[in-house]
Amino acid sequence: MKLWGGRFKGEADAEFARFNSSFSFDRRLIEADIQGSLAYAEALAAAGLLTEEESQKIASGLGEILNRAREEAGYLDSREAEDVHSFVEAELVAAIGDAGLKLHTGRSRNDQVATDLRLFLRGEIDDIAGIIKDCQRALIELAEANPDCVLPGYTHLQRAQPILFAHYLLAYYEMMKRDRARFAEVRARVNRLPLGSGALAGTGFPLDRETIARRLGFDGLCENSVDAVSDRDFVIEFIGAAALAMMHLSRLAEDLIIYSTAEFGFIELSDAVSTGSSLMPQKKNPDSLELIRGKAGRVFGHHAALLATMKGLPLAYNKDMQEDKEALFDAIDTLRGSLGVMTTVLRNVKVSPERTSEAASSSYSNATDLADYLVRKGLEFRKAHELVGQVVMRAIERGKRLEEVSLEEYQEFSELFADDLYASLSLESSLAVKSAIGGTASERVRGALLKARSEIDHG
DSSP states (O other): OOOOOTTTOOOOOOOHHHOOOHHHHGGGGGHHHHHHHHHHHHHHHHHSOOHHHHHHHHHHHHHHHHHHHHSTGGGGGOOSSSHHHHHHHHHHHHGGGGGGGGGTTTTTTTHHHHHHHHHHHHHHHHHHHHHHHHHHHEEEEEHHSSSSSSEEEEEEEEEEEEEEEEEEEEEHHHHHHHHHHHHHHHHHHHOOTTTOTTTOOOOOSOOOOHHHHHHHHHHHHOOOHHHHHHOOOHHHHHHHHHHHHHHHHHHHHHHHHHHHTTTOOOOOEEEGGGGGSSSTTTTHHHHHHHHHHHHHHHOOOHHHHHHHHTTOOOOOOOGGGHHHHHHHHHHHHHHHHHHHHHHHHHHEEEEOHHHHHHHHHHHHHHHHHHHHHHHTTTTOHHHHHHHHHHHHHHHHHHHHOOOOOOOOHHHHTTOOOOOOHHTTTTTTHHTTOOOSSSSSHHHHHHHHHHHHHHHOOOO
8 A cells, every 4th residue: 555646647656666665674664653543643633634433443443453563474575665654554454444544643753753863762772781780780889899999991902000900801891871861961952853843844733743742652742843854963972872871882892892801811701602613612702792803893883874865855855864763773783792792791701810910010001100109208209210210220120020120229210219119019009099089099999899880779
């Protein structure tokens, strides 16, 4: 059943018809489409455009279509259709007769699909927020299981300063906390009702749009009919938020890939999230993490593609906008899958505290603490920085760690050095002095971990 055709004499070319059809992917919107149509039928009845009997028949017919779509395998393949909207309407007319032909009164596919997308995306955002939360929970669990583990923090992928492993994990917790906040902000802009805007100029029938909005759980209305049918900001914004979330997952994946190498040996991935080599029997490959890292680029591409699609479109609706759905659906699926796999990975990680502690204690990562020691003795920081750099160079030349350099050697550089310098060089001291809010001192990290646990369990 076509939703148009009276103005046409000939049939569409078969290849173009296939090219034009979106039913193969927008069938995913069927529940949202029926949900919106049920509310619209109620509004038509309230406006006197449907009788009570017609309204009840439409509601019953739509309910039957929804049940069949949910439960009957192959049902959505039972009829050729241009899109999900024409499929539902054809099924409705077949089921209840001419009353079904009245459902589209005053409605365009333009405001219909915009409503469907918003209803659909609202639910997906709610689900994704829960999946992110579970990934955050896995980070907390791994941190709680390794509260005293120390590893080197890195800048430029060079060992920089020691930090607690839990502190490192909570950095990703904070990133995902921002992701959840971003999706909540997107949801607020998604949750506006376009229905009742018609094709672009609004509806000529006395429909109560505010009642429709309340019926569908929207927070308010799209207040300009032209904007309502031509806006895809909410899709682009969602994919942008998804791209940021995927970027965070990709960074975490990269860290864990590096940490699982023989050169680092900080962690080991269980067999549940690893694969082997078809040639090399000894290999254990982090394919789970590599796929997450690779799929991030896929979501970035959808974001750029949809921005490029929309950038030159005149108002109002254009068929180019059909391209929004495949980008959106794939971004949703990719993010969902990547979050789920990362959560599983985090619950299948074994940490080697001996290796991480050894790495954190080497490569002169306590040099900043030595400079801070001199500052506490009254030396200006820039002078302390220069002086400790000279000490490090001497230690490298002699193959010594800073804690192995004798006091006499230290005093060749400055009389400010005294016996108490060695206390400042220990791993424990290096951590303990970073006690400002947000630092890696044990008590700060314990507090941050308790706060995170409370947010996840009760937030």
